């Protein structure tokens with residue numbers, strides 16, 4: 001309405017009048033048409049009287065034309081007061097940044113754009129594995145985002161994990177470490193030690209020794225099996241002491257798992273109630289949780305100096321790490337003083353000291369993978385990697401059994417058929433208990449204790465499924481995405497152990513089941529963990545029947561808490577002796 005009114009007011013007559021007033025000039029005097037004026041040239045633009053000569057033009061343009069066409073000559077190039085140089089510099093800088101960004105990111109996997117400086121991390125929420133599954137639907141099975149300034153690549157299905165960790169194992173076998181993880185693994189001179197070392201000969205030799213030793217101590221020696229069964233009996237007695245009342249099993253499961261790792265590392269007779277040991281186990285668990293909370297420190301280490309929550313968290317991580325390493329040092333010193341010579345290895349420390357003695361006997365002076373510092377860090381790494389993962393898997397097992405009473409019933413029937421009453425179940429009974437084995441696998445698949453594993457890195461640039469992966473990227477494998485992928489699992493969110501059985505009722509483990517990861521960095525304690533999980537589940541269920549709590553409702557089967565590892569939401573249960 002308003003605009004129509006204006007049009008009516010500014011008629012043809014007004015335009016004619018305006019032209020007359022301006023001496024017939026219809027527009028910009030520098031457009032070359034105006035009588036007696038120079039065409040638009042850079043030289044004219046630079047003349048000192050330019051601004052004063054421009055001013056009348058607007059006055060002379062006439063109201064009618066001004067209203068209809070806007071002030072002529074008002075474009076960026078003609079703005080009188082601005083010098084061109086800053087404009088050109090800004091334009092060039094933007095152009096250069098765009099060119100550099102495009103060049104740097106050419107061919108890398110697609111992904112979401114995050115915030116400046118922080119990247120996409122603030123949007124990942126409390127369960128990043130689920131956020132990645134959602135992002136995967138949009139960006140595909142390999143996508144990227146920025147964690148602070150670190151380019152991060154997510155492998156979001158079986159094909160992607162296999163292509164990286166199995167088919168290009170030598171390229172992707174580096175261990176990525178943010179600031180906090182690297183601090184924990186470093187000595188005072190800044191050298192990284194232990195099984196979490198980036199890669200290279202020291203890590204390779206150390207890993208080979210660790211796998212061999214765990215195999216020897218675990219599967220090859222019966223005393224570890226006896227210790228596990230003994231600990232399971234103790235756990236059963238503890239559960240029965242609650243006399244059918246509800247209790248939270250989590251602390252007992254951590255104690256059970258810790259005492260097995262303790263006897264493996266420090267000897268079969270190791271006192272599980274030693275206060276220094278229990279305090280060390282508590283510190284390891286705490287650090288596991290802190291590390292998930294300190295992700296901003298991974299990207300912005302200076303935050304540890306700023307008073308506030310991160311400074312406090314950092315203080316606790318440092319104090320815990322120093323205490324844990326001190327405890328490990330004391331254990332090594334004690335072993336050395338009590339077993340000065342080579343003798344049959346009954347624990348990890350002794351096996352390591354024997355290796356040192358053998359190398360020295362053959363004249364090797366550079367021990368590298370077998371230096372004391374490597375041993376101390378390996379003890380810390382094994383305790384940290386073994387205790388929480390095993391205990392959390394046991395929690396998931398009990399949790400799913402409480403939700404699926406018919407599964408517990410079937411396990412009881414299988415145990416009663418296969419094992420003589422009053423006999424403990426041993427590792428040799430495995431083949432007789434395929435359904436129980438399938439239940440353990442299904443709890444691992446759906447529970448996803450280590451949903452994102454530990455981050456890898458590639459020490460050289462490579463191409464993965466058609467995408468360019470720049471060197472030193474942060475590589476995250478989403479094992480949860482692999483384990484709930486409907487392309488591989490029928491009704492993936494249901495607890496159905498029979499998916500791990502073939503038509504003859506024997507165990508059938510598909511390649512896309514990978515709770516321990518795959519490739520050269522895969523879990524070093526896989527064989528041991530499988531043995532512990534089997535002996536725990538079989539012996540506990542042979543003697544106990546577990547039911548839901550009476551004090552509070554059982555959380556839904558999907559309720560979980562994710563720090564570095566995922567555990568079920570806190571729950572209670574009741575235990576009764578089977579007659």
Ligand code: HEM
Nearest residue numbers: 385386389390393450453454516517521522523524525529
């Ligand atoms: C159910 C229990 C366990 C699960 C689900 C589990 C899972 C994993 C996963 C996903 C990784 C990362 C692999 C990768 O980066 O590709 C890992 C690494 C590792 N795990 Fe386990 N683990 C378990 C128990 C254990 C136990 C009992 C030990 C030993 C006592 C152990 C020792 C290690 C070590 C040493 C590494 C690092 C390997 C390396 O960097 O070379 N784990 N584990």
